[in-house]
Amino acid sequence: MKAIALIPGTTTVHLVERPEPTVTTSDEIKVRILRVGICGTDREEAAGGRARAPIGQTELIIGHEMFGQVVQIGQAVTRVKPGDYVVFTVRRGCTKCLPCSMNRSDMCLTGDYLERGIWGLDGYQAEYVVDKEQYIVRLPPELAAVGVLTEPLSVAEKAIDEVVRLQMARLPDAPAHPDWLYGRRCLVAGLGPIGLLAGLALRLRGAEVFGLDIVDEGSARPQWLVHIGGSYIDGRQVSPEKVNQIIGPMDLILEATGVPSLAFNLLDALAPNGVCVLTGIPGGDRPLQIAGAELIRRLVLNNQVMIGSVNASRDHFQMAVDDLMHAHLRWGDHVERLITHRYAYSDVTTALKQQPSDEIKTVIEWTT
Known part of the structure; x- marks a missing residue:
């Protein structure tokens, strides 16, 4: 064969x-x-x-x-x-x-x-x-x-499933809702196939979905997301660290770009008690400088979680x-x-x- x-x-x-x-x-x-x-x-x-x-x-x-x-x-x-x-x-x-x-x-x-x-x-x-x-x-x-x-969607499904299980276990008010994701503000960073399919899974669960990328709003990926009820954020117009100020805080951030600097900058948009889940795998080994003390303070004081999810x-x-x-x-x-x-x-x-x-x-x- x-x-x-x-x-x-x-x-x-x-x-x-x-x-x-x-x-x-x-x-x-x-x-x-x-x-x-x-x-x-x-x-x-x-x-x-x-x-x-x-x-x-x-x-x-x-x-x-x-x-x-x-x-x-x-x-x-x-x-x-x-x-x-x-x-x-x-x-x-x-x-x-x-x-x-x-x-x-x-x-x-x-x-x-x-x-x-x-x-x-x-x-x-x-x-x-x-x-x-x-x-x-x-x-x-x-x-x-x-x-x-099915396979790329399964990657998003696992990431979302892990977030829901984590939130249901740690948040005292989570069991009061039939589906923790319903009505939650969710940011998907990177509108490749996994990002768009994550948006699909989140919309099916009643979440409010925002997709962040650096392509024209009228191009194929943002328009696909808009058709299923999502909203597009052009990262060239709204930088990651400004998302919270301009769009508002996010209960869930699903990162699907594999860009380390973006993943950490997006934490500025994470709401108190929120979760950021990483699915992208960076290439190369370029060093990254981050404000470590400020990052740790934010995670601790806001009960925030950052996790990775693979396969x-x-x-x-x-x-x-x-x-x-x-x-x-x-x-x-x-x-x-x-x-x-x-x-x-x-x-x-x-x-x-x-x-x-x-x-x-x-x-x-x-x-x-």
Whole structure:
């Protein structure tokens, strides 16, 4: 079968021929890949950044934002059947710590996890893949057009879920509300796919959503957010440290840019008892100077929390599927407009290297 592979640490990305995988155990599932999303991680890998081939191999099949259709199942599989639309999760546990044994490798304690298409395991940019039932999530046919958005949405779902759990546990008045997020003022920094999908999840929960970026208000990303009831803040007109003065304080800040200076500057906009959750991963190692004493005083005196959130469990993938379905019922094909660019698998180099100004989400199509 055809697959897209890279040599980690280089910019060499090319089509390769690999043996077609087969179901060999009773809990395995074979999936025909329909499309795979391209994200910043893929582009970082293709630029020679962080990636690791499986042990004993020199190349890594890339791709972790997959969507496909079941073609074969092992005899013990009960969760899906041939013909079902599905996604597989990304991270695989270390087999050493308790969270990983609970299928929560997103909270691995050892750091010895593997990630399909990123770190030590071949990914999903291939005609077929096989994996175990514990990592699969089924999607209804109505989501065939947007199922490839499940993985990036799962990242936002985990971050939001952690915030809600934290606030429900620590705030004495939180249990008085049926949903802590309802009516809350939430700022999403960075209107890439994860940021916009976070805005979608927050709007579905009744939050007031503000999206911060540095693009023109009439461009694709702000307009997508406005369509679902969000508001746009142009960071070139309203700097992060002025958000509180001009727009008002935020109960939740979800950072999806990976820009360290912005993440810390946004704390000026955080309301008392508020939470800032970081999902962006910075590149490089440039030092950052911050007013440490003032930052700590603010966090302590205002009962504020700053946390990081990475990857997602199967439950968060399921939350993403549920929210995609709710969004489909509420906003119709508007969700599909997040997918702005599509490329054939044979044109993957173009997909990885080009980032048009109107791009939101690029996908690789494996079927015609």
